Amino acid sequence: xxxxxxxxxxxxxxxxxxxxLFRTEYGRVAGIANRVLMDQHEAExxxxxxxxDFHRLHSASAQYAPAWLHRAAAHTALNRLRGSRRRQKxxxxxxxxxxxxxVDPQKLFEASEDRRQVREALARLAPKPAAVLVLRASGxxxxxxxxxxxxxxxxxxxxxxxxxxxLRKEVTRGTSI
Amino acid sequence: MVDDPDxxxxxxxRHLETCAECQARYGTVSKDALAIxxxxxxPELKLDVTSAFNRVxxxxxxxxxxxxxxxxxxxxxxxxxxxxxTAVAAVALLVTAIAEGGNTFTPQTLxxxxxxxxxxxxxxxxxxxxxxxxxxxxxxxIATSAEEAHTISGLPVPKVANLPAGVSSTVTYAAMGxxxxxxxxxxxxxxxxxxxxxxxxxxxxxxxxxxxxxxxVGPAVAEIxxxxxxxxxxxxxxxxxxxxxxxxxxxxxxxxxxxxxxxQFEKYLLSQPGISPELKAAINAIGxxxxxxxxxxxxxxxxxxxxxxxxxxxLALGDNTGVGAGxxxxxxxxVYGVVGTIKRDDAVNIANQLS
Numbered sequence: 001x002x003x004x005x006x007x008x009x010x011x012x013x014x015x016x017x018x019x020x021l022f023r024t025e026y027g028r029v030a031g032i033a034n035r036v037l038m039d040q041h042e043a044e045x046x047x048x049x050x051x052x053d054f055h056r057l058h059s060a061s062a063q064y065a066p067a068w069l070h071r072a073a074a075h076t077a078l079n080r081l082r083g084s085r086r087r088q089k090x091x092x093x094x095x096x097x098x099x100x101x102x103v104d105p106q107k108l109f110e111a112s113e114d115r116r117q118v119r120e121a122l123a124r125l126a127p128k129p130a131a132v133l134v135l136r137a138s139g140x141x142x143x144x145x146x147x148x149x150x151x152x153x154x155x156x157x158x159x160x161x162x163x164x165x166x167l168r169k170e171v172t173r174g175t176s177i
Numbered sequence: 178m179v180d181d182p183d184x185x186x187x188x189x190x191r192h193l194e195t196c197a198e199c200q201a202r203y204g205t206v207s208k209d210a211l212a213i214x215x216x217x218x219x220p221e222l223k224l225d226v227t228s229a230f231n232r233v234x235x236x237x238x239x240x241x242x243x244x245x246x247x248x249x250x251x252x253x254x255x256x257x258x259x260x261x262x263t264a265v266a267a268v269a270l271l272v273t274a275i276a277e278g279g280n281t282f283t284p285q286t287l288x289x290x291x292x293x294x295x296x297x298x299x300x301x302x303x304x305x306x307x308x309x310x311x312x313x314x315x316x317x318x319i320a321t322s323a324e325e326a327h328t329i330s331g332l333p334v335p336k337v338a339n340l341p342a343g344v345s346s347t348v349t350y351a352a353m354g355x356x357x358x359x360x361x362x363x364x365x366x367x368x369x370x371x372x373x374x375x376x377x378x379x380x381x382x383x384x385x386x387x388x389x390x391x392x393x394v395g396p397a398v399a400e401i402x403x404x405x406x407x408x409x410x411x412x413x414x415x416x417x418x419x420x421x422x423x424x425x426x427x428x429x430x431x432x433x434x435x436x437x438x439x440x441q442f443e444k445y446l447l448s449q450p451g452i453s454p455e456l457k458a459a460i461n462a463i464g465x466x467x468x469x470x471x472x473x474x475x476x477x478x479x480x481x482x483x484x485x486x487x488x489x490x491x492l493a494l495g496d497n498t499g500v501g502a503g504x505x506x507x508x509x510x511x512v513y514g515v516v517g518t519i520k521r522d523d524a525v526n527i528a529n530q531l532s
Contacts, residue, residue, distance in 0.1 A: 014321050019230060026226050035219045043222065044229060051233050057319050062347045118216040137217035164209040171216065 017060035022051060025066055029073045032138045036077035036122065038115055046077050067147035070140060074131040074148070081123045121170035129163030136160055287492050287507055289481040290471040292453075305370035307362040317353040317397075326350035330396040335424050335513070338530035340402065341523040344421045349401045355428075360390045379448035388436035397427035402517070422517030424531065429470055429512055470512065472505055486513075486528045495521050504528040 029050055034043035050072045058065065122130050128149065135145045136156075145160075146153040193199050320326040323334040329352035340346060364386045371378040403421030434442060447457050472492060474481060484493040484504065491506025494516075503516030504524045515528045 022230050022233065023226055026229055027222070027224055030222055030224060030229075031219075034222055035217060038219060040222055044224070048229065048233050055233075055321075059347050059349055063345070115216075133213065133217065137214065137219075161206050161209070164206075164213045167213055167216075168209050 014060055018055055021060045021065055021069075025069050026051070028066075028138065028140075029069050032070060032073040032134060033077040035134050035138045036074070036081050036119070038119065042080065043077070046073060046080060050076055064147075067144070070135060070144065070148040071131065071150075074134045075127065078123070078127065078130050078134070081119060117171055118167070121167055121173075124170050125163070125166055129159065129166055132156070132159045133163045133167060287470050287472050287490070287505055287512075289474045289492055289494075291474055306367035307360055308366075309358055309360050311356060311358050313355060313357045316356070317351055320350040320352050323350055323400075326352040326398045329354060330398040332396055332398045332426055332428075332511070334398055335400065335426055335531045337400065337402075337424055337527055338532065339526070340422070341519050341527070344517070344519065345403045347403060350398070351401060352398045353395050355393060355395045357391060357393045360392070362386065362388045362390075379445065382437050382441040382445055384436045385441075385445070388434065388442075390434045390442060393431045395427055397425060399423055399425035422515070422519060422527075424513075424515050424527065426511050426513045429507065429510055470507060484525055486525070487531075491528065493521055493525060495524070 026047060030040075030043050030047040033046035033050075034040060037043050037046070050069055053072065054060075054065070054069060058068065062068075122133070125133075131149060132145060135148055136142075140148065142156045143153055145156050149159075151159065193203060318329055320329055326334050331354070332352075334350065362385050364381060367381070368378055401423050474494065481492050481494050484491050486504060486506040487508060489506055489508050491504055493502070493504050495502030502519055502521035502524045503514060504521075504527075505512065505514045506528065507513070513528070513531070515524045515531070517524070519527075
């Protein structure tokens with residue numbers, strides 16, 4: 001029983017497959033994270049985390065690789081968004097207390113008001129509707145969204161419509177408060 | 178229909194042209210979709226993929242070698258796994274080291290030992306009769322290549338000649354080094370555990386207080402075909418896909434004892450309330466326990482039969498329906514297994530061609 005080339009043909013080593021997968025999917029994975037976080041540095045950080053996590057446990061030639069990466073990118077970025085929302089609230093509370101040394105308002109509001117509201121609303125949505133919106137807005141086809149979320153392709157349209165309605169409601173709620 | 182090109186056409190489109198209610202709904206949905214697409218707009222990223230790849234490659238965890246657990250071995254499942262492992266180890270222990278004071282067990286044949294759920298529960302309760310500690314923790318790891326699995330386990334990695342139709346060629350390697358568990362018997366704990374369960378403790382052999390049983394398992398290596406899909410962050414673990422085929426090998430377990438003989442311990446195990454007469458009969462029927470490795474098989478899951486694999490006798494489990502089957506055999510002190518959602522004949526073929 002020797003080690004050596006496995007009898008089951010694999011066209012390249014796992015390292016080569018991983019590099020090919022990375023080059024094909026990195027832009028999309030970072031794009032999904034950016035759609036949520038609106039911050040290139042944070043989005044690339046999420047993409048790196050997702051690829052490292054994938055490489056730990058999966059074969060890069062696995063058929064499910066792109067779907068796994070897309071889904072992980074959406075969930076990881078949304079988790080960060082929820083975390084940063086909490087962090088932002090804390091920072092604002094602290095800033096109010098230290099009124100003489102308040103956070104630079106220019107920096108705090110450099111993102112446009114619309115974008116801030118939609119990110120806040122997105123963070124309040126349930127994970128699945130939030131993920132469906134992010135993935136679709138990132139240019140994934142219905143089939144790709146279905147694969148990433150593990151749902152039937154026929155369900156994507158309905159999920160998307162409900163998610164859009166929920167997000168609109170959340171945005172409206174956010175502006176009326 | 179708003180943005181799905183596949184839905185543009187056919188009966189749906191014709192219906193929309195004539196239904197006022199649907200037109201109104203379509204209008205609302207379109208407005209939502211338009212508003213969301215503008216709200217979700219994000220600036221283009223300027224990415225340097227090569228630098229990003231270098232960063233990922235140089236990240237310490239990017240090329241994992243040690244310390245990663247198989248996804249199913251989550252920390253919260255450890256108590257369950259420990260209970261189950263104790264039960265399996267206890268069944269194996271029943272006959273693996275009967276020579277008094279000796280540990281020269283070199284199994285050459287296998288025998289199926291049918292176990293029931295009640296047996297497993299009764300045996301796993303033994304972990305409440307004393308303290309189980311691992312002097313060497315079992316650390317199943319995912320390896321990125323056959324070479325790495327070999328480095329971790331020290332075992333040669335089996336090569337599958339031909340995969341049955343329908344089995345994915347996506348392969349993941351898993352490996353673990355040797356692990357050793359020491360069970361120290363405590364009369365006080367055993368009495369308390371029995372009282373809590375409302376059962377009478379079987380008569381204790383003399384000198385059992387503080388007696389230690391040492392069970393060594395592994396090393397082991399496995400090739401897992403198909404997806405072992407770890408769910409994405411934040412999703413449900415139950416969405417993990419099960420592999421289609423596992424080919425594995427491990428050194429036979431070795432058990433030794435102090436203060437009481439393993440024979441005494443075996444008798445004590447068999448006297449536990451909840452042990453089925455079938456298990457007792459199966460254990461007692463083993464002809465030469467010093468060379469026979471018992472394989473616990475849940476009675477309701479498997480029909481076993483003897484088969485010849487690579488010139489030695491092995492056990493085939495399951496049937497030809499493809500629901501699930503496996504083959505286990507032992508050669509030169511190493512236990513091999515081929516198991517999966519395949520037909521029994523396919524499992525036998527893979528086993529015979531394994532090199």
